[in-house]
Structures are given as structure tokens and as C-alpha cells.
Amino acid sequence: MKHKAPRGTKDVLPTDMPAWHHLENVFEALCRAYGYAEIRTPIFEDVEVFIRSVGEESDVVQKEMYTFTDRGGRVLALRPECTAGVSRAFIEHGFHNLPQPVKLYYRGPMFRYDRPQAGRQRQFYQMGIELFGSTDPGSDLEVIKFTSAFFDRLGFKGLQLHLNSVGCRECRPPYQERLKEVVEPRKAALCPDCQKRLQDNPLRLLDCKVPGCQVALQGVPRIDEHLCAFCAAHFEAVKTRLDLLGIDYLLDPRLVRGLDYYTHTAFEFVSQSLGSQYSLGGGGRYDDLIEAFAGPPTPGVGMAVGVERILLAMEKEGLSLPPAELEGVFIAAAPAAMANEGLVLLYRLREAGLRAEADYMGRSLKAMMKHAHRGKYRFAVILDEETRERGVWKIRDMAVGAQREYSYEELLAYLLGQRVEDRA
RNA sequence: GUGGGUGUAGCUCAGGUGGUUAGAGCGCCAGGUUGUGGCCCUGGAGGCCGUGGGUUCAAGUCCCAUCACUCACCCCA
Numbered sequence: 073m074k075h076k077a078p079r080g081t082k083d084v085l086p087t088d089m090p091a092w093h094h095l096e097n098v099f100e101a102l103c104r105a106y107g108y109a110e111i112r113t114p115i116f117e118d119v120e121v122f123i124r125s126v127g128e129e130s131d132v133v134q135k136e137m138y139t140f141t142d143r144g145g146r147v148l149a150l151r152p153e154c155t156a157g158v159s160r161a162f163i164e165h166g167f168h169n170l171p172q173p174v175k176l177y178y179r180g181p182m183f184r185y186d187r188p189q190a191g192r193q194r195q196f197y198q199m200g201i202e203l204f205g206s207t208d209p210g211s212d213l214e215v216i217k218f219t220s221a222f223f224d225r226l227g228f229k230g231l232q233l234h235l236n237s238v239g240c241r242e243c244r245p246p247y248q249e250r251l252k253e254v255v256e257p258r259k260a261a262l263c264p265d266c267q268k269r270l271q272d273n274p275l276r277l278l279d280c281k282v283p284g285c286q287v288a289l290q291g292v293p294r295i296d297e298h299l300c301a302f303c304a305a306h307f308e309a310v311k312t313r314l315d316l317l318g319i320d321y322l323l324d325p326r327l328v329r330g331l332d333y334y335t336h337t338a339f340e341f342v343s344q345s346l347g348s349q350y351s352l353g354g355g356g357r358y359d360d361l362i363e364a365f366a367g368p369p370t371p372g373v374g375m376a377v378g379v380e381r382i383l384l385a386m387e388k389e390g391l392s393l394p395p396a397e398l399e400g401v402f403i404a405a406a407p408a409a410m411a412n413e414g415l416v417l418l419y420r421l422r423e424a425g426l427r428a429e430a431d432y433m434g435r436s437l438k439a440m441m442k443h444a445h446r447g448k449y450r451f452a453v454i455l456d457e458e459t460r461e462r463g464v465w466k467i468r469d470m471a472v473g474a475q476r477e478y479s480y481e482e483l484l485a486y487l488l489g490q491r492v493e494d495r496a
Numbered sequence: 497g498u499g500g501g502u503g504u505a506g507c508u509c510a511g512g513u514g515g516u517u518a519g520a521g522c523g524c525c526a527g528g529u530u531g532u533g534g535c536c537c538u539g540g541a542g543g544c545c546g547u548g549g550g551u552u553c554a555a556g557u558c559c560c561a562u563c564a565c566u567c568a569c570c571c572c573a
Contacts, residue, residue, distance in 0.1 A: 076546090079564070131571055135497075153573085186571065187497075188564090198573060265570080329572085340572095351572060378573025404532080437531035445533035454532070470533070 080186070080194030082380075091383055094393050096179065098225045099199045099377075106218055108177040108201050113157035115181065119149040124364055125156035127332025129272045136184040150183035153331065155358065155374055158202050163367035172205030179379075191349030191381045200355070200376030204362070207371045209309035212337045212357060213317070215373050216310075219341060219353055220319055222377065227391040231352065232342045233320065236296065236327040237307040238275065240335045241360060243300035248274045250293050261288035278326045294325045303336060310337055333358040337373065343381075345388040352385060353377030398471050400427025401451045401487060402444035404437055409455035413480075417453065424488050445470060453483070 077083055084092060103110070119139055126132050138150035151157055158176055161167075167174045179199035186192060201218060203211050216233070223231050239247060251274045259267060262277075269276045277289060299307060314321055321339075329338050340354035355375025362370035401421055405414035410430060421428035429447065431440050437456070444452045454466040454475075464477040467486070478486060 076564070136571075182573075184572080187569095188566090189568085190566065192572075196573060200573095331572090348568070348570095349572075353573065376573065381573055406531080433525095435531095436526090438533080439526080440531090441533040443533085452533080456531075466532090468532070473533085475532080 078194070080188035080192075082193060082195075088383075090396065091386070091393055092379065095226070095379055095382060096199070099177075099179070099222060102218060102222055102225070103177045103201065106175070106201075106214065108175045111158060111161060111176045111178055112180070113154065113161050113178065114151075115183075116148045116150050117157050117160065119147050121156050121160050121365075122149055122152060125159060125331075125333050125361055126152065130332050132184065132331065136186050138183045138185055152184045153182055153376065154178050154180070154198060154200055155202060155331075155333070155361070155376070158374075159204075159361050159365060159367075159372070162204055162370070163362060163365055167204065168362075168368045168370055173211060174204045175201065176204075177201045189349060191346060191378075191384050193380060196381075197379035198376040199379060200374060202372060202374035204370055204372045206373075207306070207359065209306055209313060212306075212310045212373050213313040215355060215375050216314065216337075216339055217317060217319065219339075219355070219375050219377065223341060223352070226382070226386060228343075228385070228389070230344060232322055232344070234324040234327045234340045234342055235311075235314075235321040236324050236338045237299060237303055237336050238328060238334055238338050238356070239295055239299050239303050243298060243303055244275075244295075244335075247293070247295055247298040250298065251275075251277065254292055255289065258288045273332075275328050279328045296323070296325050306336055329354065329356060333361045333364070335359045339375075341377075343385045343389075346381070346385050349381060351378075352382050396448060398448050398450040400429070400449050401453060402440070402447060402449040403428065403430040403453045403455065404440035404444060405430065405453075405455035406437075406457060407434075408457070409460060413460075414453075414455050417480075417483075420484065421487060426487065451487070 119137070122137065123133055132152045137152055139147065140149070141147050158178060162174065162176075177200065180197065181195050182198050183195050185194060188194060201215065203215060220233065238244065252270060255262075255270055255274070255277065259270060262270065266277050275295075278292075278295075296307070311321075327338055327340060329340070334356040336357040336359065338354075338356035341352050342350050343352050344350070346352075353375060355373070357371070357373040359371040361372060362368065403410070403414050403418055414430060418428055418430050427449075429449065431443065435443060437454070441452060450470055452468045452470060454468060459466055459477075463479070465480060465483045466475060466477050467483060468475040
């Protein structure tokens with residue numbers, strides 16, 4: 073084969089679409105209920121947008137970005153996530169002048185240059201929400217509850233919600249210093265990556281999975297024990313609200329998340345059935361992000377879920393989609409009829425918005441019936457020499473096999489008036 | 497970026513130690529006594545055996561490279 077989809081990308085085929093649409097429909101129904109409005113931002117931005125938001129030191133920026141220079145010499149990058157772009161748009165369009173909070177949702181492809189694996193692609197789809205303008209713990213709760221409701225409606229059982237607070241610019245730096253001090257003497261026991269992290273981004277030490285590092289880090293100070301008064305109170309308030317709504321969570325002091333803009337609440341929904349790419353979605357609070365873009369200080373909290381990964385998990389857990397209904401009309405007509413009244417009927421039905429199809433392949437009646445069956449059409453209209461002579465139209469209900477004859481007017485009234493719900 | 501596994505029809509997979517015209521199931525197409533789907537039966541189409549080199553009289557089979565997928569690391573959706 074000469075050309076294949078580029079490494080780490082996938083075609084989403086017509087047969088995949090029912091599952092995709094199901095996810096999108098469930099997500100958008102929640103957005104409506106929760107009051108989120110859609111925004112679509114460009115698929116690429118100035119690299120700076122991502123460096124400033126996601127973080128210079130993050131893996132995403134360091135080694136996973138698709139960066140390129142356009143013909144005008146602009147340095148751009150395909151978006152590795154969408155919070156940065158949405159935040160940029162928030163400032164650019166003066167959304168801080170709107171009644172707060174401003175609640176936005178998005179969906180679309182993201183790009184990360186990473187080694188592909190099941191559940192990890194170079195182009196993948198995320199759907200996410202952002203709530204700007206409030207520090208109220210209720211807004212953290214809303215975002216988490218939204219995510220949890222989303223997974224519930226898809227039929228997930230047993231997903232785990234990991235929860236942590238990563239502090240704020242008041243309490244995180246002192247904590248990071250403490251961490252450095254404590255870990256420094258044990259430096260020799262750490263993996264090379266962690267030795268580097270100790271310098272650049274000590275928080276990331278915490279979620280290293282190398283066994284040696286975990287041992288070396290035992291008894292290290294926990295961030296949830298070093299939060300400032302504000303952060304501690306905020307975290308408590310979020311937890312209280314989760315309890316109130318009966319949402320189970322697992323406190324995970326090692327949950328750090330790789331995007332540097334997070335402050336306070338960080339959370340992640342984790343699947344047991346997925347191997348190492350187990351995170352189905354996550355998010356948190358980012359109170360300094362808008363300011364980092366030179367916008368007016370504006371807190372925010374948001375989340376994103378990964379479409380392909382959810383689909384994988386649903387398949388593994390045997391979660392079914394709503395069954396496909398029989399729908400529409402297949403016109404099984406002899407050639408002479410199809411050149412005349414069959415053609416007229418076909419477009420009459422289509423103009424009325426019905427799913428209607430006829431044969432272009434010169435099939436026999438038997439083959440057309442089979443085709444109508446496989447194509448999941450509800451009705452077959454059968455036109456042959458005999459029905460033409462008698463001036464009647466045969467219609468067959470494929471669901472039950474019942475068949476009857478109508479005049480043209482009756483047929484139209486039946487198909488258009490009652491749509492396709494009732495039986496022949 | 498590091499290490500392991502895999503790569504044969506549209507799909508899921510068979511093809512001991514290299515040996516003629518590469519198979520099955522599903523799907524697709526056609527037919528089963530002059531045109532009515534589902535079940536069943538029969539037949540047909542469809543494969544540069546991922547790609548490129550090499551070894552050999554002979555390679556789907558062995559070797560090397562490359563690409564892709566996959567698992568783990570890493571990272572995260």
C-alpha cells in the first residue's frame with residue numbers, strides 16, 4: 073500500500089460514527105444542562121501560547137509538540153491541549169467583561185508527538201469544559217460532577233476519581249523547597265530523570281513510577297499537609313461538596329499532572345480496564361493562567377476527556393450503545409419503474425427529509441430486498457410490472473415482514489404523515 | 497526517546513524443520529427452477545504474504561534494514 077495514515081493517526085470510519093456521535097451527544101446534552109457554550113479555537117497557535125500555559129519544563133512542551141514555521145516566519149504549534157487556546161480567546165475577546173462565570177466547552181483534535189500505543193495517538197480527540205471567573209469551591213465541584221455524570225451516563229461503573237490539591241503560588245514554592253531539601257541527600261538513589269526533575273520541577277518527582285524512586289521518596293513531606301490556609305480550606309470545601317453529592321474519590325497526594333498551570337484542585341478519572349493508558353479524563357483549577365497571558369487576573373477550573381480512550385474502555389468493559397433502529401425506505405423497483413414513478417417517489421421522500429434509497433447496481437429484486445435488509449431500512453416499496461399494471465404500490469415492513477398495497481396518495485400519506493414509526 | 501512482540505484477502509486468523517497453481521471463517525457478488533430480506537445450501541470475485549535488500553537451484557517461511565501496529569517504560573487524553 074502506497075499511502076497510509078501517518079503514524080499515530082487513525083481514520084474514523086463510518087462504522088465508528090455511531091459510537092462517536094453517542095459520546096458527543098451525551099457530552100453536549102450535559103453542556104446544555106450545565107450551561108456551557110461552545111467555542112472553537114484554531115488548531116494551531118503561536119508556540120508561545122503553549123509554552124506560557126502548559127509550561128516550559130513540561131514534557132508536553134519539551135518533547136511532544138508539533139512545532140513549525142509558516143511561510144511568513146511565524147513559529148506555530150499544533151495544539152497539544154485546548155485550555156491554552158480557550159484562555160487566549162477569553163482574553164482576546166474581552167470575556168472578562170461578560171457576566172461571570174464564563175462557561176465554555178470545546179471538542180476537537182489535539183496533537184502530541186509521542187510514541188503511539190493503544191490509547192495513545194499523535195492526533196486524538198478531546199472534549200472539555202472551562203469555567204472562568206470563580207474561585208468558589210462549588211465551581212471545582214461542578215466541573216468534577218460534570219465529568220462524573222458524563223461517565224455515569226455512558227454506563228461506566230467502577231471508575232476511580234483521583235483527587236489532590238497542588239497548592240497555589242503562595243504555598244507551592246515553600247513546599248517545593250522543603251521537598252528539595254529532604255530529597256537532596258537521597259539524590260543518588262533516584263533515577264536520572266528524577267535527578268533532573270529535582271532541579272527543574274520537584275513536584276514531578278512525586279508521580280515517578282520507578283520502584284527505586286518510590287522507595288527513596290518514602291516519608292517525604294506530602295503536599296496536602298503543607299497547603300496554606302486558603303488552599304487547605306478550599307480543598308476541604310471541595311471534598312465536603314463531593315461527599316454531599318455522594319461522589320467517591322481517592323485522595324492521591326502523588327497526583328500532580330503534567331501541565332504546569334494547575335493550582336489547587338487536580339483530579340483524574342482512571343479506568344482499571346485499560347493497561348497503562350488508563351486516564352480517561354482529568355482536569356483541575358488554574359487560577360494563574362489568564363494572568364500569565366497578561367490578561368486580567370481570572371481564576372478558572374476545567375477538564376478534558378479523551379474520546380478514543382473512552383471508546384476503548386467502553387469496548388473493553390462491554391458497554392453497549394443504544395441499538396440502531398430500522399429507519400427509512402428502500403425503493404425496490406424494476407428498471408422501468410425506477411426510470412419513472414420510482415424516481416419521483418425517491419426524491420419526494422428525500423425532499424420530505426426521509427432516509428430514502430434505491431438501487432444503482434442493477435440488482436435483482438431478491439438482491440434489492442437483501443440490500444434493504446442489510447442497510448437497516450424499515451420499509452421496502454416494491455414496484456414491478458404487475459403492480460404498475462394494477463396501479464398499486466406495495467410496501468413491506470421489514471421489521472415484521474408484513475406487506476400491503478396502497479394507492480400513491482395513501483402511500484405518501486402513510487410514509488410522510490406517520491413518518492416511519494408505525495407498522496404497515 | 498528506550499526495550500520486547502507482531503505484520504498473510506475488506507475483517508479475524510491458519511500456513512512444522514524453505515520446495516509446484518497461498519487457505520479458512522466472516523463480509524462482498526451471483527444463484528438455489530423466470531425477480532420478496534433474515535436461516536440454510538452452492539458458486540464467484542478478491543492476496544507484489546507491510547516495504548526494500550540479502551542468503552539459496554528455490555523464500556510467506558531464513559538474515560538485515562525500514563515502515564506500521566502492539567506491550568512495557570516515559571507521558572498523558
